[in-house]
Amino acid sequence: MTFRNVEEAHKFYGQYAMEVGFPMKKYRERKNYKWLNCSMEGKPPVRAVDNPNVRSNTSSKRTECKAGIKLKKIYDDDKKNVIMVRIDLLYLEHNHEFLKQQEEIDQLRCNKTHDPGYMEFIGRRRENNANDVSKLLTFFTSCKKENPQFFSDFQLDSERKITISRGITSILVLHSIQLIRLTCMTNCYACYKLLCMFVGVNHHLQCAIFGFALLGDETVETFEWDLNASKTCTGTEGPRVMLTDQDPGMPIALRRVFPNTIHRLCLWHVQNRFMPFLNELYARFEEEDFKTQFQSIIHHPLTPREFETVWAMMLDKFNLHDDVTLKNLYDIREELIPAFFKQDYCAQCSESMNKLVKSAHVDGNTPRHEFAKQMLKLLHSRKMKEAKETKINTLYEFEVKVARAYTRPVMNRFEESMKYATAYKITRDPEGGVNDWVVQHTKRSNKIVWGQHQFKVFADVEAGRYKCECKQWKHTCLFCVHILRAFQILQIDKIPKEFIHIAWTSIKS
Known part of the structure; x- marks a missing residue:
């Protein structure tokens, strides 16, 4: 969830505190972050009494409650002015009873902040959420007028509403003729289960987003609809190589829609999925620098034979022949390890998609029309950062x-x-x-x-x-x-x- 400034976030959390029944306080603040906590946070202070062996509690009601939110400040390009505030961390569990009497709630200091301005804020959010689908389609229409190459697609149910039909949801936006990598991130937006992003590398070696889709499930039919829509947009037979995560439905959909495209697994995503288990190995063999050796084996072999040789050497050296994680990685080596598809052109994208999506300031509470606007802004902002004329320092x-x-x-x-x-x-x-x-x-x-x-x-x-x-x-x-x-x-x-x-x-x- 995002806010225009810290004050707006403070009002919102204060209203929540009043409705639940706990006192709120501002905690600490840094340049990039601000904390709002339950006032029961912290240990109760103690004061000494005459007897040096006895310490007496004050009347403090602090219970070391950890409930609160951590706000991240988003600055402009000059890093001077805060243009947005985002909830970066949320902890809802309290370790004390809530206030039950209205008189007690009315005495909460945080309630004083909830003037008519807060109600205006709530009204604006409700108004923004109203007629979401209509606003979304209007936005798509305006985009098409401004840019004839803009493409969008969606599905309707029997009542002509954008919804999940047979588990297949509805929104696809593509903004380029090139399609290289598909990234799926779960639990990203309201009732939609997946945010699928068509990602590649532009001519400035930057990670570029060519399109995105909100999907309702991970069935083959859903992915097939998604890829067919992208095929309609680009008018091509698909890229030579496409990298995805390990979703079992994607390879089947790819073979149906893009039979000539080579499917491989995204090394970054697979490693990220196995990271908890890999971290255990890194910690166990920290002194032997297992992490450096493992990463070099994953990335640097030039041929499958060289990979097989050095992988076996690693298993022998660290006695990891029975390690389940390494077995699972080895089983998918032909789709995962670059040495097995060196002959295929495959642009390297090293930037985290989660980081890119966060930079668009969207979350599960963002209305769909605002989601589309913010994501399209993200696409455009990447293009605005392209380099100027290349400078050279040579006469060669x-x-x-x-x-x-x-x-x-x-x-x-x-x-x-x-x-x-x-x-x-x-x-x-x-x-x-x-x-x-x-x-x-x-x-x-x-x-x-x-x-x-x-x-x-x-x-x-x-x-x-x-x-x-x-x-x-x-x-x-x-x-x-x-x-x-x-x-x-x-x-x-x-x-x-x-x-x-x-x-x-x-x-x-």
């Missing part, structure tokens, strides 16, 4: 041309890779032809001692064909240090056509 002609073609964040990544490329030595491949090279790191990693440190690069300058066995370009369409090292030695001054990937350019779709 190849870098100059890369800077002209790619966006600033991609150029920054390129410059970083160019720097690391200087740590590699390159020699002719004695077992290969005239276009075959071997690129080797001059320093082996102490953390990934099992990792490959020598890579074969094919570089045909005349044909403009380049390939590295690490497959980074094929997987992310970002330059690997091995090919860049070959570019440096061969003095390549023109970007090969195949290395201009439109997803990372400043060209607007």
Whole structure:
């Protein structure tokens, strides 16, 4: 739940305290947070008496009650003015009896804050919630007028009301032609069970939301409706690769709607789901630095064979052959571990979707039309942060041309890779032809001692064909240090056509 300011939140909680029957007090305040608590919070103070062995309680009624709310202040871009306040933590359980007599309730100090202004606030909220569906459809209509590419879809019941029909709910909004990742977050909004977000990476390497849907359940039919609506919007046969969480209904729906799309599991979501169990392992083997070793095994192997080898080494080293969590992760390795689909292009999105949704200031009490407005604002705000013209600090002609073609964040990544490329030595491949090279790191990693440190690069300058066995370009369409090292030695001054990937350019779709 959100409020315009701290005072409004204080009035709201004070009214709740009056209705329930407990005294409220302001507790402490920080720059980003404010606490409102039951006045029974804290230990009763004590005072000394003449006998040093006896301590006497005062008349305080404090019971160490923990009930209260923690408010988070949302600031403007300048971090100076509070533009919104959100309930960040809510604890409702009291450890004392509530006031029962109206006379006692009337004496509560917090009641003095509930002037007619509070009733005006309640009235505004009720008015905003009224005719929610009508306001939602009106908003969609206005969006379509302003932007012909805007798309929305919903389902109606027999009474022509937006509702859950056969368990399938109703709202889908898409705002882009690209569809890469689908994220489901449960218990997000009122009677809707899922907020499904179509998420990918824009040409600034930022996590971008291309659309969202509110769904009523996790059945195959629900997901199928959702994906069909997205297909209608984009007019395409779907992305090459789609990452989802482990919902069992999603793969079935994907095969029906997008039969040519490769389905894989989102590593971030799966790890997050297993995190309580992984944390136990991290704590048990903290001195052996199990966490670092485990994460390197998950992310860094280049081939399935390398993963299988180092995974077995890990199980032997820590004697974890019977660990259920690791068994479950291993069973889904082909859909989860990047080493198994290095050959498939898959943009990397590392930002938490929960964090993005929170930044839209919506919760389970937000009316649907306000929810749609706030989420659409979120989509637009991401686009407003795109970088300006890329600045370069080099005279190397190849870098100059890369800077002209790619966006600033991609150029920054390129410059970083160019720097690391200087740590590699390159020699002719004695077992290969005239276009075959071997690129080797001059320093082996102490953390990934099992990792490959020598890579074969094919570089045909005349044909403009380049390939590295690490497959980074094929997987992310970002330059690997091995090919860049070959570019440096061969003095390549023109970007090969195949290395201009439109997803990372400043060209607007």
